[in-house]
Amino acid sequence: MAEKAKSVEEYLPALDPRTRSELERIRGIVTQLAPDTEETMSYGMPTLKYRNRALVYFTASKKHMSFYPSSWAIEELKEQLDNYKTTEHVIQFTPDNPLPRSLVEDLVRVHMSEIDANRQ
Template identity: 60%
Template sequence: MAGKAARVEEYLGALEPDFRAELERIRALVKELVPEAEETMSYSMPMLKYKQRALVDYTASEKHLSFYPSCWAIEELEDRLEGFSKTVHAIRFTPAAPLPDNLIRDLVLVHVREVDAGRQ
């Protein structure tokens, strides 16, 4: 979708408006939750890093969006992910069926807790 963007703004700017709006919402929420998170690009995806470690990635594909919080967070909150397509590392969703703010918050906070605890 956004090709080989060098910056997050460039990546988001290349998306369809509804996909961009969803990823911007996630981006803003994570930055609000973890203000010290650093924004970068990794593997052609926007990433927010916390304490020099990947906190979350998010990306757009042709038909869906993906959110990568951590396998630990996905495993811990598995019971709240019914109805979403997922892998070990990612949760897929669409603008028509977005991830709820409270779920994003909890996924991010699980990962922050684990990073703070030194989990590798």
């Protein structure tokens, strides 16, 4: 991407089709769980905000995609993440090893509950 996208709608079409399809799938799962999310760009990444706080970020790199649900969600569900490279804040995946729908839903639900509880 030569120029930084100013919106999710600018960001996604610039990706290769497999990557775009996978990130659009993730986006759809999150917005089904939290239909009142607001889409924005933050730190150069598509971001879905819930109750005025970042719920998830997602982005594409040359060799993988990244999903940022929250460090709390990653910690709580770490036993389900053995097949992915993770850090405290991110889960990396590829089109050949995508995040299952149920895992995305669980990660999002954990973070939503933390936001609902006003965890900082």
